[in-house]
Structures are given as C-alpha cells and as structure tokens.
Amino acid sequence: xxxxxxxxxxxxxxxxxxxxxxxxxxxxxxxxxxxxxxxxxxxxxxxxxxxxxxxxxxxxxxxxxxxxxxxxxxxxxxxxxxxxxxxxxxxxxxxxxxxxxxxxxxxxxxxxxxxxxxxxxxxxxxxxxxxxxxxxxxxxxxxxxxxxxxxxxxxxxxxxxxxxxxxxxxxxxxxxxxxxxxxxxxxxxxxxxxxxxxxxxxxxxxxxxxxxxxxxxxxxxxxxxxxxxxxxxxxxxxxxxxxxxxxxxxxxxxxxxxxxxxxxxxxxxxxxxxxxxxxxxxxxxxxxxxxxxxxxxxxxxxxxxxxxxxxxxxxxxxxxxxxxxxxxxxxxx
Amino acid sequence: xxxxxxxxxxxxxxxxxxxxxxxxxxxxxxxxxxxxxxxxxxxxxxxxxxxxxxxxxxxxxxxxxxxxxxxxxxxxxxxxxxxxxxxxxxxxxxxxxxxxxxxxxxxxxxxxxxxxxxxxxxxxxxxxxxxxxxxxxxxxxxxxxxxxxxxxxxxxxxxxxxxxxxxxxxxxxxxxxxxxxxxxxxxxxxxxxxxxxxxxxxxxxxxxxxxxxxxxxxxxxxxxxxxxxxxxxxxxxxxxxxxxxxxxxxxxxxxxxxxxxxxxxxxxxxxxxxxxxxxxxxxxxxxxxxxxxxxxxxxxxxxxxxxxxxxxxxxxxxxxxxxxxxxxxxx
Numbered sequence: 001x002x003x004x005x006x007x008x009x010x011x012x013x014x015x016x017x018x019x020x021x022x023x024x025x026x027x028x029x030x031x032x033x034x035x036x037x038x039x040x041x042x043x044x045x046x047x048x049x050x051x052x053x054x055x056x057x058x059x060x061x062x063x064x065x066x067x068x069x070x071x072x073x074x075x076x077x078x079x080x081x082x083x084x085x086x087x088x089x090x091x092x093x094x095x096x097x098x099x100x101x102x103x104x105x106x107x108x109x110x111x112x113x114x115x116x117x118x119x120x121x122x123x124x125x126x127x128x129x130x131x132x133x134x135x136x137x138x139x140x141x142x143x144x145x146x147x148x149x150x151x152x153x154x155x156x157x158x159x160x161x162x163x164x165x166x167x168x169x170x171x172x173x174x175x176x177x178x179x180x181x182x183x184x185x186x187x188x189x190x191x192x193x194x195x196x197x198x199x200x201x202x203x204x205x206x207x208x209x210x211x212x213x214x215x216x217x218x219x220x221x222x223x224x225x226x227x228x229x230x231x232x233x234x235x236x237x238x239x240x241x242x243x244x245x246x247x248x249x250x251x252x253x254x255x256x257x258x259x260x261x262x263x264x265x266x267x268x269x270x271x272x273x274x275x276x277x278x279x280x281x282x283x284x285x286x287x288x289x290x291x292x293x294x295x296x297x298x299x300x301x302x303x304x305x306x307x308x309x310x311x312x313x314x315x316x317x318x319x320x321x322x323x324x325x326x327x328x329x330x331x332x333x
Numbered sequence: 334x335x336x337x338x339x340x341x342x343x344x345x346x347x348x349x350x351x352x353x354x355x356x357x358x359x360x361x362x363x364x365x366x367x368x369x370x371x372x373x374x375x376x377x378x379x380x381x382x383x384x385x386x387x388x389x390x391x392x393x394x395x396x397x398x399x400x401x402x403x404x405x406x407x408x409x410x411x412x413x414x415x416x417x418x419x420x421x422x423x424x425x426x427x428x429x430x431x432x433x434x435x436x437x438x439x440x441x442x443x444x445x446x447x448x449x450x451x452x453x454x455x456x457x458x459x460x461x462x463x464x465x466x467x468x469x470x471x472x473x474x475x476x477x478x479x480x481x482x483x484x485x486x487x488x489x490x491x492x493x494x495x496x497x498x499x500x501x502x503x504x505x506x507x508x509x510x511x512x513x514x515x516x517x518x519x520x521x522x523x524x525x526x527x528x529x530x531x532x533x534x535x536x537x538x539x540x541x542x543x544x545x546x547x548x549x550x551x552x553x554x555x556x557x558x559x560x561x562x563x564x565x566x567x568x569x570x571x572x573x574x575x576x577x578x579x580x581x582x583x584x585x586x587x588x589x590x591x592x593x594x595x596x597x598x599x600x601x602x603x604x605x606x607x608x609x610x611x612x613x614x615x616x617x618x619x620x621x622x623x624x625x626x627x628x629x630x631x632x633x634x635x636x637x638x639x640x641x642x643x644x645x646x647x648x649x650x651x652x653x654x655x656x657x658x659x660x661x662x663x664x
Contacts (some may be wrong), residue, residue: 037604044496144613158614159389188388188552193596194609214528218598222605243601259530261559263582263597269561270534273527277496277625 004031011068024050039224046230095170099163101180105154112150118172160191232288239314242285249316340377371570380548384561391567438519444491451487476505497528576651586653591647605625
C-alpha cells in the first residue's frame with residue numbers, strides 16, 4: 001500500500017475559554033489518499049470546520065491548542081513546519097474553499113487581480129502572464145466572457161460566480177489537496193449542482209484529493225469515496241461512503257439518515273433524533289451521543305469511546321454497533 | 334369544496350423602484366423598476382398547505398410578505414378570508430393581523446435579544462388582549478408547551494437558546510394571537526438536519542391540532558414535498574408550474590421543475606459522473622427574457638418560446654407554463 005497523502009494521527013484541538021478548555025476535536029485519526037474524496041459530515045458544532053483549519057494551521061494559538069501524534073502531509077509533519085514553510089504549503093499544496101465566497105474575496109479589489117495574485121506567488125508569473133492565466137482559469141471554472149469580466153469587483157457577481165472565482169483562486173497553486181468547507185451551502189440547488197460537477201471535473205483533471213465538509217448526506221453520497229461522520233468533536237463512524245450510507249454502524253449516522261425528508265417518499269412522520277447536540281464544555285465521560293441514543297445502555301454513559309475497526313475498512317465509535325440493526329427492525333415493525 | 338378558500342391572490346404584481354440618481358433627477362426620468370412578482374395568481378384552501386419553491390430571486394418571499402400587507406401591490410388583488418387588505422378599516426386590519434402570522438428563517442433576528450422569551454410572548458398577549466391580564470402567565474406556559482419547550486425557557490433570553498429552540502419560540506409567539514393562517518418563510522433553512530426534522534414534525538402536529546392553513550416558502554424541495562398538499566414552482570417572479578405535490582413531484586411538466594428536481598443531490602451509492610443539469614444562472618429581474626422567461630436556460634427551448642408561453646393544463650388542477658408541458662418527457 002502506498003503512503004496516504006494526508007495522515008492524521010490522534011489530533012486534538014482545544015480552545016481555552018472562561019469555562020475551561022473545550023475540546024472541539026478529540027483524538028481524530030484519519031487518512032486521505034491521493035486523488036480521493038473524503039466527506040466529513042456532522043451538525044453545527046461537531047468540529048468539521050475546526051478540523052480543516054487545524055490541518056492548514058489556520059487556528060490562532062491561543063486560544064487554540066493543537067496536539068497530535070502526527071499531522072503528516074506528503075511526508076512532512078505539518079505541525080513541525082516553520083511559519084514560512086507552512087505559508088508555502090497553504091494555497092500551493094493544500095488549498096481551501098470556504099462556505100461564503102463573499103467573505104473569501106476582498107470586496108475592494110478586482111476579482112482578476114485576486115486570482116492573479118495566487119498565480120504570481122505560486123507559479124512565479126509576471127503581471128501580464130498572470131492576468132492572462134487568470135482569465136484562462138476563470139474560463140475553466142465557468143465564468144462566461146471571462147476576459148470582459150476579469151476587472152469586475154466581487155459585488156458585481158452573483159454568489160455562484162463568486163464561488164467559482166474562489167475555486168479559481170484555490171486552483172492557482174495546483175494543490176494536491178483541496179479542503180472544501182460547505183462549498184455549496186450558500187448556493188441555490190441548480191448552482192450547487194453546477195459547482196459540485198465543476199469540483200469533480202477539476203479533481204479528475206488535476207488528480208487532487210478533496211476533503212468535502214458538508215451537513216448534507218446526499219451531497220456527500222454523490223461526491224465522496226469515503227465518509228467520516230463527526231459528532232461532538234469525535235469521529236463516530238468512518239469508511240466507504242456507499243457502505244456507511246446504506247448500512248450505518250452507528251446510531252447517530254442511522255438517525256441522521258432517517259431524519260432527511262426525501263423527494264421520492266411521500267410525506268409521513270419524519271424520524272427524529274431527540275434532544276440536541278451536547279455542550280462541548282460539559283461533556284460526560286462516556287459516549288457523547290448516549291443521551292440522545294435510542295439504544296444506549298448504562299455502560300454507554302461511562303465508557304469512553306474509541307474508533308474501533310470493523311471488517312471492510314470501516315470503523316465505528318459505537319460500543320454496541322450490532323444494536324443499529326435493532327433500530328431497523330424497530331422501524332419496520 | 335363548498336367552503337370559500339382562505340386566500341385568493343389574483344394577478345399580483347409587485348415592483349421595487351430603484352432610487353433615482355442625480356442624473357435621473359436632472360433629466361426628469363425614472364429608472365426602470367424591478368418586477369419581483371409578475372402576475373401571480375394562487376389559491377390556498379382552508380386547512381391546506383401550499384408550498385412555494387424557487388431559487389433566490391424568484392419572488393417567493395416577496396409573495397409571502399405581500400400577502401401580509403407588507404408590500405403594496407402595483408397591480409392585482411389579495412383576498413384573505415373573503416376580503417382584500419385595502420378594503421379593511423383600521424379595526425379590521427388589527428383583526429386581520431391576528432388572523433395571519435409569519436415565521437421567518439432566522440428567529441434570532443425576529444426576537445428582541447433583551448426580552449426574555451416569556452416576556453416576548455406575554456407582550457403579544459397583552460397588546461392584542463388575547464386573554465385577561467390575570468391569565469397571561471398561564472397562557473405563556475400553555476404556548477411554550479404547545480411548541481414543545483419546557484416552562485423554564487420563559488426565563489431565558491434568545492441568545493441562551495439553540496437554533497431549534499429559537500424557532501420554536503418564534504412559533505409560540507406567532508401562535509399567541511391564535512391565527513388561522515401561517516406564512517412560513519424558510520422556517521427550517523437555518524437548522525441542522527436532526528433539529529429540522531423535529532421542527533417539521535411540530536409544524537405538522539400544529540397544523541392538524543389547530544387546523545392551520547399554511548403558505549410554506551422554502552428552497553429545499555424535500556422539505557417542501559414533505560409539508561405541502563399543493564405546490565407552486567416560481568421562477569423570476571412567475572409561477573411556472575402548480576399542482577398537487579404528488580403530481581408535480583411524480584410527473585413534473587415544466588422543464589424548470591424537472592431541472593430543479595434533477596439538481597437535488599440524491600442518496601446514492603455511485604459517485605456522480607454527469608455534468609450539471611442546467612447551464613447559466615437566473616437572469617436579472619431588470620432584464621427578463623422575452624416570451625418564456627426560462628428559455629435562456631431551458632434544454633428544450635424552441636423559437637416559439639420567444640413569444641408569450643401559454644398555460645397548459647395537464648391534469649386536475651395541474652398547470653404548467655410551458656409550450657411543451659403536455660409533450661412526453663424524453664428519457
């Protein structure tokens with residue numbers, strides 16, 4: 001087996017607050033192979049975005065405290081890099097696309113210049129050459145008459161076009177890994193469809209790996225090879241996308257999948273997960289999902305969770321994954 | 334249905350004027366107005382939920398607000414419980430405002446951050462004299478339990494509540510005046526999936542228990558399908574297709590509806606290989622295409638589409654604004 005592009009081992013991210021240290025990421029371990037797409041799903045506050053920012057070391061410290069056995073990317077431990085070395089990794093080896101393109105673009109700077117900047121830094125192009133290359137990249141990401149619009153300002157573009165521009169900026173460094181944090185959440189469904197297809201085309205052309213953070217299971221199912229499900233800062237389930245989405249081995253994944261209203265199923269009562277996600281500052285020692293879990297027993301509230309390997313390259317943090325099957329039987333009866 | 338419908342909107346046009354620039358003032362001209370809603374007619378029967386879907390800028394929220402009398406129509410009429418808003422005198426308008434309520438996407442911006450949840454609801458009860466002053470406290474607790482919030486929430490401020498709890502509090506406040514009609518403007522768009530399901534179930538329960546009539550405005554098709562008896566699909570200020578939800582979802586007749594449905598990501602075990610289902614973006618409402626306004630993005634557009642498209646009836650109460658609505662769908 002070849003070495004994975006990104007290998008995270010036992011990563012924890014804490015934030016120092018007045019209520020003590022809050023762990024937003026707890027003992028995460030995962031790998032991303034070159035060219036593959038890993039989906040990270042979970043609800044607000046589950047730690048998905050913190051994980052992306054920790055990989056790029058974008059979290060200011062303090063208040064963030066990052067610890068890990070290793071955070072290795074293409075053979076380098078990112079945690080050991082000097083700030084200058086880390087700067088050359090950002091954008092060049094690992095690029096990021098955020099949810100809201102409005103906040104990723106400088107509002108008082110023409111879009112073409114913002115794309116050119118990346119080309120001048122990452123590819124060392126001169127001013128004129130960078131401008132020409134910027135137009136080409138903007139064309140590639142689907143901006144019509146890019147040569148006429150290259151001097152536009154962000155406010156002149158729609159949300160979908162701005163997100164294309166942000167993707168263009170991310171592509172300037174020809175990254176090996178793209179972190180896409182809810183890249184289509186702010187967009188309309190037809191535009192989301194266009195952006196997802198664009199990302200997948202770019203991935204095929206450039207052979208880059210993608211970590212796609214999303215709250216939408218369907219988006220993940222259409223785009224990802226593997227999935228990590230996060231809850232309260234922990235990975236609770238990890239494995240091949242198709243396997244997890246058809247036969248989850250964690251009650252949380254199971255509940256999430258069942259609470260989505262589907263297009264092809266007529267209305268009825270939606271299955272819900274009772275309660276709310278926990279407050280990370282006051283987590284009990286056991287499984288964080290236990291208070292909301294329909295199959296939890298006394299041990300679940302005290303035994304700390306670990307991600308255990310299952311056959312088929314899967315892993316679950318549930319103490320009793322066999323109980324998930326009971327949930328289906330309950331639902332059927 | 335023998336009963337008269339709850340809401341009848343006919344040929345509604347709503348325009349927003351752009352501010353006049355100095356040059357406009359000098360030359361005495363007016364800039365073109367943006368037509369956000371362009372000739373919309375719809376009916377909501379008593380106890381029915383009508384879903385209004387469409388992309389940003391389609392005019393769906395504008396319709397929701399116009400129905401409440403928050404915008405003055407340029408043309409057309411809105412009749413609620415048999416009467417137009419403009420025909421009511423001041424006292425009747427106060428009654429009208431009680432009969433129809435709106436719940437917005439982000440309850441954080443519609444709840445006063447300094448007011449405890451209980452006080453926010455009590456204020457409404459007091460102002461509209463819904464219950465005698467001595468019974469206000471009990472009524473607040475009844476409303477909180479109606480939306481599934483524990484009584485202790487009455488003492489909390491909005492920032493101490495989670496998103497789902499805030500949406501429930503917003504609902505409790507809207508229900509305090511005992512409305513018959515609720516406009517729900519993207520009520521679950523800001524919520525996580527597991528919380529969204531809780532709020533949708535609550536809305537279904539309330540509709541049944543209180544016999545509410547609803548206009549459900551949302552962009553997410555799965556959610557709309559789940560909640561609505563009938564559906565209206567909007568594009569650039571017009572209704573492109575309307576009909577019973579099941580019929581529209583099972584057999585969409587307008588290419589825009591079909592595009593919307595195919596663009597929704599599906600649960601699948603196979604990674605997508607396909608290209609995007611539509612090209613381009615929704616045109617500016619300042620520059621609406623002639624004829625059929627969807628033709629610039631339509632995969633089946635013909636020369637005839639540059640002229641005004643007819644309305645085609647394709648089934649009982651199922652109408653699509655497309656020349657080829659009755660034609661079979663290419664697989």
